[in-house]
Amino acid sequence: MKNPNERQGATVAAKAAHYLDVNSGAVVPGIQLSTTFARDDRYAPINAANLYARDDNPTFIHAERTLADLENGEECRLFASGMAAIASVFYSLTPGSHVVLPDAMYWGAKLWIHDHCKRQDIFISEYDTADASTIEACVADQNRTNLVWVETPSNPMMHVTDIALASDIAHQYDALVCVDSTAATPVFSRPLDLGADLVVHSATKYLNGHSDVLAGAVVTRDEHPLWEALSTERSMAGAVIGSFEAWLLLRGMRTLFVRVERAAENAMQVAEFLEQHPAVESVSYPGLSSHPGHEVAKQQMQGGFGGMLSFQVNGNAETALKVAGAMQIITSATSLGGVETLIEHRHTLEPAENMIPENQLRLSVGIERLEDLLDDIEQALSSV
Numbered sequence: 413m414k415n416p417n418e419r420q421g422a423t424v425a426a427k428a429a430h431y432l433d434v435n436s437g438a439v440v441p442g443i444q445l446s447t448t449f450a451r452d453d454r455y456a457p458i459n460a461a462n463l464y465a466r467d468d469n470p471t472f473i474h475a476e477r478t479l480a481d482l483e484n485g486e487e488c489r490l491f492a493s494g495m496a497a498i499a500s501v502f503y504s505l506t507p508g509s510h511v512v513l514p515d516a517m518y519w520g521a522k523l524w525i526h527d528h529c530k531r532q533d534i535f536i537s538e539y540d541t542a543d544a545s546t547i548e549a550c551v552a553d554q555n556r557t558n559l560v561w562v563e564t565p566s567n568p569m570m571h572v573t574d575i576a577l578a579s580d581i582a583h584q585y586d587a588l589v590c591v592d593s594t595a596a597t598p599v600f601s602r603p604l605d606l607g608a609d610l611v612v613h614s615a616t617k618y619l620n621g622h623s624d625v626l627a628g629a630v631v632t633r634d635e636h637p638l639w640e641a642l643s644t645e646r647s648m649a650g651a652v653i654g655s656f657e658a659w660l661l662l663r664g665m666r667t668l669f670v671r672v673e674r675a676a677e678n679a680m681q682v683a684e685f686l687e688q689h690p691a692v693e694s695v696s697y698p699g700l701s702s703h704p705g706h707e708v709a710k711q712q713m714q715g716g717f718g719g720m721l722s723f724q725v726n727g728n729a730e731t732a733l734k735v736a737g738a739m740q741i742i743t744s745a746t747s748l749g750g751v752e753t754l755i756e757h758r759h760t761l762e763p764a765e766n767m768i769p770e771n772q773l774r775l776s777v778g779i780e781r782l783e784d785l786l787d788d789i790e791q792a793l794s795s796v
């Protein structure tokens with residue numbers, strides 16, 4: 413289904429199994445566990461789409477078609493994790509390539525990308541995550557850029573990058589744009605419609621939504637050579653998702669819209685609550701008019717600003733850790749995008765050069781009753 417509008421997106425998600433089983437009449441597809449698929453008496457595959465489970469598998473295809481439709485993309489490939497999906501993009505670049513990265517992005521990806529690119533003689537430039545116009549200087553300087561990476565809203569600072577502007581600049585120099593849209597989700601943002609060429613997700617997060625599946629995805633607008641290369645990379649190098657995980661992901665995506673809309677409504681209220689709280693120094697949430705990226709976020713996100721926010725408490729690392737530790741309903745844990753609210757102190761996890769403020773806490777707001785979340789935050793803030 414091309415060009416789904418917002419309501420069609422919710423419908424695509426709710427009906428996330430396009431291939432109704434005509435044999436059984438089942439409304440929900442089964443899990444295909446077979447790793448190999450039979451051939452007929454002339455050695456032709458019985459179903460040309462299925463040869464061996466490292467190439468493809470009927471259960472992956474259900475989830476891939478659903479996500480491709482949600483992103484308004486041509487095709488999707490699932491991977492064993494978000495990092496495997498991101499790695500497939502970089503494995504597909506040839507030595508000597510030039511990539512442009514945001515200066516603030518998901519730390520695990522940044523660490524691996526820098527390490528990989530060093531080993532492969534791939535040259536990296538960095539732009540200001542909060543100002544896509546700074547991409548121009550990076551690409552003009554090289555005049556041989558292959559890939560521009562965008563992550564918006566970014567982790568954990570919640571900077572907003574203008575996807576349309578990044579795509580305009582990149583395309584003037586024949587570079588591809590890949591957007592890590594994990595935090596925005598296809599509920600609020602469709603980067604391919606804004607000009608991006610590829611979208612990646614840590615499907616571990618909102619797409620699955622229940623903190624019980626590790627998965628990644630890449631969606632493409634068209635079948636360009638980089639897409640062919642990363643598809644080959646997946647089946648040949650074998651970073652495939654398991655059938656059970658693909659099936660759970662499909663099940664998670666059926667409720668994507670209600671979960672993510674509720675999380676974003678809660679996050680907006682939590683952000684406003686924190687912003688007026690005397691124990692809080694500052695709040696970073698793209699939905700707040702005080703956020704420097706609010707106007708861009710309003711243009712490129714429809715219907716909400718996501719469930720992620722960061723705030724700084726008045727005090728130091730010790731104060732922030734005390735607040736996190738005092739939460740009763742909200743759990744201290746890494747990761748994001750589940751139905752349960754999680755709080756994290758990134759400063760403890762990331763190295764000093766990343767300059768994550770020591771008094772900052774990141775919230776992945778879940779779908780709990782809003783009043784219960786606000787009461788928990790209030791009692792934790794007043795305990796220090």
Ligand SMILES: *Cc1c(COP(=O)(O)O)cnc(C)c1O
Nearest residue numbers: 493494495518592594614616627
């Ligand atoms: C979690 C995350 C990743 C990595 O995904 P995994 O599924 O943990 O491998 C990449 N990008 C963003 C923005 C993330 O939040």
